[in-house]
Amino acid sequence: MSQTLTEDKVSIKTWSGQSIPRKEDGRLVKGQGRFADDIRRHHEAHVYLLRSPYGHARIRAVDVSAAEAAPGVIATLTGAEVHFLQKPFMQIAPLPGGYIEDYCLAVDKVRFMGEPVVAVLAETAEAARDAADLVEVDYEPLPALITGEDALKDDGPVLHGKVGSNVVWHGLYDWGSIDEAKRKADKIVKIDRLHFHRFTSTPIECNAAVVEYYPGSEEYTIWCNNTMPQFAAMFMGPALGIPTDRMHFITQDIGGSFGNKITNYVYIAICAILAKKSGRPVRWTEYRTDHILGGSHGNERTFLDIEVPVKNDGTILGIDARAIDDCGAYPRYEPLGSVIWSQVVPGAYQFRNVRVDYTQVVTNKCPVGPNRGYSRLQHLWMLERVIDIVAHELNLDAVAIRKQNYIQPEQMPYETPNGCVYDSGDYPRCLDLALDLIHYDHWRQRQRELSGTGKLIGIGIGSTLDSGTNNFGQARIINHDLPFSGNGEVSNVKLDLYGEVVVTIGTTPQGQGHETTAAQVVADLLGLHPDQVRVLIGHDNGRNVYTGFSGTYASQFAVTGLGAVRGAALKLKNEIELLAAGIFGAAPDAIELVDGTARVKGKAEMAIPFIGLANIVFANNATIPDGLDVSLNCTYTYRPSFKIPDVERKFGNLTLTYATQIHACVIEVDEATGETKILEYGAADDSGTLIHPQIVEGQVHGAAGLGIGAALYEALEYDAEGQMISPNFYAYKAVTAVDVPMIKTAAIESPSPFSPNGAKGMGEGGGAPLHAICSALQDVMYQRTRAIVSDSYNPAERVYRLLRQSETANRGVHVIENRA
């Protein structure tokens, strides 16, 4: 893009909608980004965390004397001390789940392998690490709890004694009338068990923090890569007895999060305690093994006893199921996931009778946290499995059954059975686009031609919704006493002393290009080139621009972040117009903003540059036109209009926008080995009005890449003793460039009627690749053993087994004719 303003303006109407080069790229391609572990403080000390080698054990004794005597060691911190210095972190669950006590270091018991037990602070990272080898911990190993189903058994271990069971939360969701639907159905398809596996996005940058304590003001400065800092403050404040304004969070460049960095406040708390204890800036660097063992995993969920009433023509009437969600050893952000899934209760489909008996339990595994597609992808995966299984069992076409059951474009906006409002979209068209991308007709024909030759081709579809901009009122469905509702983000747009436009936002971008898209929006409103708009990097509550919800998560920036930026820029525009109008004695609506000047329309000589306006307000205010109250420093809070949901019926609008992601793929399976190769991959996306199409496409690619990895290669696995067997990139096989195909994309734009700019939050992707690949594998199985693809993780060995499942084996699926 050319840099000369006058030329551009002829050809470009607005900056929004253009894929301009990203502002953040300039520093990032030069290695000039500032990431959390790049922060250096004078006199800093380094913390190393000794972690539990057991999944479940009682801590009998901890001896840090040798470590404390080791060269360079400044201090240690143990669970016993933490028990004294910290109150347990707030629990979101109501009692008895709320009795769970979560500390930053293990107290009395360790409940997952990798749980931090002792922190060692030393002059160098090496000294801290060396001294940690000298710490002696006497453990009494306890039996470990590994599966969600086992957690519910009466005779197993109980992780948190005070709770009395391993249940964090239980609730019955019941909308429409599933029993009536079952009576009306021609058939009921029963599926015994579907299992959504544990994986995570493993951002390439691990967690990191530097915490400095100033005794004079009792203030903590926290440089970190937490992506929801005020949420972290809500947890840390009461636990550590620190007023939240005294925790000054500063985030800058963040090397990916995908939700995984929301819960690193536990570790920041360790640093904060040590910073105060030692009087030194405390630097914590997490390494990959630490991150995989003790960072944040995605929710693992098992669906049991699924019953699907259907008509003979394939009309699906509803779903009845039990869900057991395994959140690992401590809930932290959970059990919010136990309601978040209900943003997409019927997925893309029209059925209106749903009953889900939902239980969340603790196990001896790493705590979960939001992970790209959070809680919705598990549910959407289950729905797509159901659709494919129903299609095959009833001998119906997998495309036709989807189109027939999809919510149709003319039904938009569409209220779901639980009161969510799907804003806009055209699912059948997205599906057609996705099928075109993969040359669907060609491959269906090839599949027929190849039948009997030993070459196995499968075609799969994953239809998902990417719900964005949460109504935090849904938390009340989990715990009626939680004082949360709505959502919001803040932005400040100002002129600095010399007239530069500076934008501040409360968000914590990790690659989503906020600096660029915010600049586009502001440039359009203030008549500038995006290069003339400076957007500050990251979240800094010292700038006083934040809400409790500030951050970057849950697909909301395009709506909340840009909504706030737009509001603030409009306020500034209004002030500029008033000021210029006062100066020139013109009406405010006669003022136009062009090239960094405010001028009276049609009068080139009546113009004042922004620097002139800034001068008047900031340094020359005796010249302000009489009676004008302008600051040229404008803050706006964007609040989507939400109501508090009906917590009894678990009913209400839980999210503002619904982007559509429909993926399709063609795979080839090696019958001899079970290896899956992706031959074609297409993603059709509808994110409403696009501000920067290239950034949106990039998000689609990224979500597809991670999803393909999760479907075929990536699983976080534990053995029966609670040992994690995939704690590094040897065993956790993150996808490489040779594992993913060229992902093809297509997009339509169905503007959201509910967002300020027609855009929809997007980026999480709803796990569509998991659905599409399982769907394609199911397509393969129906050509062979008719085995059911019942797990979301399908490495070669599992596919190999499915291809060899005996024809008489119990497939876990039964079709029952309804004679009533």
Add this chain to the structure above:
Amino acid sequence: MTEPAKSKTIRVTVDGIEYTRDVEARTLLVRFIREALNHTGTHFGCDTGHCGSCSVIVDGKVVKSCMVLAVQADGADIETVEGLANPDGSLHPIQQAFSQYHALQCGFCTPGVLMAAKYLLETNPHPNEEEIRRGIKGNLCRCTGYVNIVRAIQSLANEEEVRV
């Protein structure tokens, strides 16, 4: 260095500047670059040599700097991402292509990917898609699904004369 010792004095050139430093034998090159020299442009993202975000070019060969001891680099000429751009700050063609094709999102893997891409194009100026993918196989990116990284490198591979 013919006598065993716990630390050594080494001389390395990093992005054109020569440094002489005492370094512990146990220090990995990545930590030497980041901590001793404070060149934080080179990142690390794993502890097993898999992610490639620490990739630098040592005497013309791309390596993972977390898999080499700093003492082993004594006398070496090291190129990192921070030396890629021209002295006037204008971007190297690979950097430019990465920005143009949106081959970076969070940008954390980018320093390593750029160095792997540079080495690839130096050793094979016209790689096809397969060769590009194999060339960056040692670099993990969790944001891009590799699509635009491959496209950015392709855009340079297709040029008549690759300026690297």
Add this chain to the structure above:
Amino acid sequence: MALLLRELEYVRPDSLEDAVRLLSELPDAGLLAGGQSLINVLKMRIGGYSTLIDISRLRELKAIEVGEKSLRVGAGVTYDELMHSMEVSLHRPTLVDVVGRIADPQVRNRGTLGGNCCYNDPTCHLPPILTAIGTVFEARGSHGTRMIPASEFFVSYYQTSLGPGEMLVALHVPKLKSRSGDGFVPLSVGGTDVLNIIAGAATVTLAEEGGIEEVVIVVTGASERPIRLESVEEGLKGTAGQPDDADRAFSLLDLALLDPPDDVHASAEYRRDMVPVFTRRALEQAMKNARRGIHD
């Protein structure tokens, strides 16, 4: 695990002789070649050595010499150097292909043939193919030099027959004979040549009329060391190597030989099932290469 190693001593001898001497003199000392495995071991702090003898710059270990019947490849030759060796691509082209598949360019720029063999991880690319083609390992210690055939070199997981103070200096790789071909087919996670679950390797020599004269089939990942499928080899010898010959021969596979591990990447059972699949694919590749030799 972290990027923080235990304190250690480092020495970089100028000559092979010094390296051998230091290795036998220094207590708890080990050789540092490419470091692409050893550095990771050191990061884990559960193994490794307290003194590292860096042999990565020793010129004596870098030579590739062509002899009458075999190539002598220095243990310090990196994968990348081997990939660019005209001598190797002429006389044992399969090695160029195999090392070209190891990990990624970064690892190939440092990792060495010697390191790969001495580390002897069951997922390593080289042990099976080097065993199949009959490589002889030249070891040097304070007592002099000895030659160890591949069948004796690889002992068990991470163990070789090198004695204390002994180092590997070169690999003697037989030159490919006429009408011969090699094959190497691994099953790896994601099919992308990392973390071989099992690997099949084979070499065949065909008689002039095209029948199988000699054949060696090796598998790794199915037991603690690379093992030869001798019963299958016997079954193939003298046949035309057609699919039904192979069917018959593989039906003779002695399953008792196999004692595969069970780990996060695959169960023992699956590994066992994959043995005939990947060894047979390796055989087919070797046959194809050998036939190409005939037609050339």
